[in-house]
Amino acid sequence: MAKKLGMAALLLAAAALGSGESRPRELCGEVPAISRELAAITGLGWKRPVPCDFITKDQVNEFLKKRVKEVATPQEIRAEELTLKKFGLAPQDFDLASSTIDLLTEQAAAFYDYNKKRLFITESTASETEQPVLAHELAHALADQNFNLAKYIRQGRKNDDGSTARLAVMEGQATWLMSEYLARRGGQTLRGNPGMAAMMAGLGDSGGGQFPVFDNAPLYLRRTLIFPYTKGLVFQDKVLEHDGSRAFGEVFEKPPISTQQILHPEAYFAGLKPSAPAVPEANLGSGYKPLVGGTLGELEHAILIEQYTDKERAREIAPHWSGCTFELRENRKAGRVVLLYAVKWDDEASARQYFAAYKEILGKKWKALSVETETDEKIAGTGDDGRFELKRDGSLVTSVEGMDPGVH
Numbered sequence: 001m002a003k004k005l006g007m008a009a010l011l012l013a014a015a016a017l018g019s020g021e022s023r024p025r026e027l028c029g030e031v032p033a034i035s036r037e038l039a040a041i042t043g044l045g046w047k048r049p050v051p052c053d054f055i056t057k058d059q060v061n062e063f064l065k066k067r068v069k070e071v072a073t074p075q076e077i078r079a080e081e082l083t084l085k086k087f088g089l090a091p092q093d094f095d096l097a098s099s100t101i102d103l104l105t106e107q108a109a110a111f112y113d114y115n116k117k118r119l120f121i122t123e124s125t126a127s128e129t130e131q132p133v134l135a136h137e138l139a140h141a142l143a144d145q146n147f148n149l150a151k152y153i154r155q156g157r158k159n160d161d162g163s164t165a166r167l168a169v170m171e172g173q174a175t176w177l178m179s180e181y182l183a184r185r186g187g188q189t190l191r192g193n194p195g196m197a198a199m200m201a202g203l204g205d206s207g208g209g210q211f212p213v214f215d216n217a218p219l220y221l222r223r224t225l226i227f228p229y230t231k232g233l234v235f236q237d238k239v240l241e242h243d244g245s246r247a248f249g250e251v252f253e254k255p256p257i258s259t260q261q262i263l264h265p266e267a268y269f270a271g272l273k274p275s276a277p278a279v280p281e282a283n284l285g286s287g288y289k290p291l292v293g294g295t296l297g298e299l300e301h302a303i304l305i306e307q308y309t310d311k312e313r314a315r316e317i318a319p320h321w322s323g324c325t326f327e328l329r330e331n332r333k334a335g336r337v338v339l340l341y342a343v344k345w346d347d348e349a350s351a352r353q354y355f356a357a358y359k360e361i362l363g364k365k366w367k368a369l370s371v372e373t374e375t376d377e378k379i380a381g382t383g384d385d386g387r388f389e390l391k392r393d394g395s396l397v398t399s400v401e402g403m404d405p406g407v408h
Contacts, residue, residue, distance in 0.1 A: 028052035050141040055120040079292035086339045088365030089220040106213040112140040114149040135181040139174035147252035161297030165256040172232020197237040201230040238265035259299035275323030279340035280398040293327035308361040320350035338402040355392040
């Protein structure tokens with residue numbers, strides 16, 4: 001089984017973000033000139049012109065509602081929502097589908113539809129961001145004509161963390177090209193200038209207060225929406241520095257397999273593969289069936305640690321992530337969902353740190369926590385949704401949560 005955490009990115013995987021007033025019909029007339037510039041920067045060729053049109057926010061909303069049905073069934077959406085709630089990445093009253101649609105409707109300035117091969121500019125694109133937004137979307141179109149974005153995304157859905165990494169390739173390259181387009185207009189370039197690339201990436205983390213839906217969304221949703229643009233840009237810049245212009249195609253032909261490879265490009269160059277630890281055994285009794293399974297990568301672990309402890313602890317622990325597997329099993333008759341979770345760290349010291357951090361996470365994500373047994377390697381007791389067992393064995397940390405308190 002595999003589950004995608006990050007519906008927002010999947011729904012609008014080829015979008016630029018922005019807000020304001022616009023002149024979309026006139027803007028479409030600039031497509032040919034910007035297209036030529038992007039071809040010159042990348043060395044990639046165009047196979048056909050890209051149709052351009054404008055779209056209202058209401059039409060964006062309708063597009064997203066249709067896309068939800070295309071990328072996920074109601075059962076898959078329910079499973080993802082339950083996963084986020086079980087890990088504490090979303091509150092119990094969170095509605096994943098509607099929240100994601102509202103968030104993206106607010107955020108979208110333009111998007112390239114890789115199914116219809118058409119570019120759309122929204123009526124609310126800020127005048128000062130019109131050309132950059134157009135360059136971003138045309139970068140997607142150029143990648144699509146050379147590497148087939150629909151196929152690229154579809155192939156990545158076999159693995160959660162790898163899927164997010166592929167989205168970071170798509171959005172990171174488009175954001176890098178948009179930034180390079182802007183830099184060249186000012187007589188500069190990002191090539192050989194990592195400081196400028198880092199500065200451009202930092203701009204994506206600014207703008208608080210402009211987007212109320214975004215500002216009020218769970219930390220997980222905010223971080224995973226921005227990650228492909230900001231960290232993806234820096235990743236693309238590092239690959240360009242390492243491999244030259246062939247990097248524009250390399251990241252599609254040899255895609256990164258984890259968010260760890262995006263966050264640490266040296267892991268991408270070294271071909272570092274995550275481990276896949278087995279989920280812990282649990283005596284659940286009869287009536288349980290597998291609901292969903294997947295992976296939480298370094299990105300999700302950093303978010304989880306930050307949300308319940310602090311940024312410094314997340315920066316210290318998360319880079320030592322080595323692999324993860326989780327599974328939800330459901331007993332519909334009993335109304336119970338159990339989380340089986342295993343995460344491997346690259347050394348025992350980091351596992352000890354995470355074991356301590358996860359104890360705090362359990363205490364904060366639940367309203368009530370009662371500890372019955374506690375040692376350096378095991379903590380057991382009951383929480384909001386049932387009995388739990390948190391264990392550490394060397395560099396492996398496991399947790400079983402939501403068990404029937406009467407079954408041992």
